[in-house]
Amino acid sequence: MRLVTWNINSIRLRFDLLRQVAMVMAPDVICLQEIKVDDPLFPLADCQALGYPHVAFHGMKGYNGVAVLSKRPIEVAEPLSRCGRDDRRHLMVRLEGGVQVHCLYIPAGGDIPDPEANDKFAHKLDFLRELAVWAAGAFTPGDRAILAGDFNVAPLESDVWSHKQMLKVISHTPIEVELLNDFQASAGLVDAVRHFVPASERLYTWWSYRSNDWQRNDRGRRLDHVWVTPALVPGLRSALVAREARSWTQPSDHVPVMVDLDL
């Protein structure tokens, strides 16, 4: 099974790039974040025409929103709300055979890395804490689940262009990294990409739109992740970050992340 996760930053504006991902990478399952479209306007028929007859979406007007496209039937699609808000950041689908796919869009958290001064950062930290509690009770040993999406945290030193310069920049502050690690550890989840790429090797999935030359400066961060439950680890086959997607015409600031695994 091939899974791709991608923060598409508007599914309507970038539908042609989604078509390219579908045709070139040929994933069985695509997890999308920041679709930025209200459910009544979701391009369902267009997704189905790409070869994904089974689509779950959980969007809202203007912001956020997640979707899962699947070639094979989806047995259950369950939108989840977090921190008492209906902000459309978590969608679970169950595939035939019982494998869960969780599409996640963790809040970015704004600019000021102080939860007292910045409500958006406080929300991000609460969101991470809630995910840790949820994950601790969500899976039993032997459960097969994939958690994929824009987690908005770059946990390793090699996940950012400069660890030292990023310590007070939201996405790489110690408190976020600790909470993300707690979330991961709470269910023994394994980072499917770092399973294949050693921590000594720099790896990014996002480059700011504000850089005037993202390729030369290469000030990226690895914000997009695919995690699996222990039962799926023996089936992991390969992982790939599609860096070239950042050079496409009118790109997203995130690139697709792909994982192949035997279920």
Next chain:
DNA sequence: ATGGTAGCGTTGCTA
């Protein structure tokens, strides 16, 4: 130390 771009939907908010 600062400001830079992008998308949505209106002229601000979020990333």
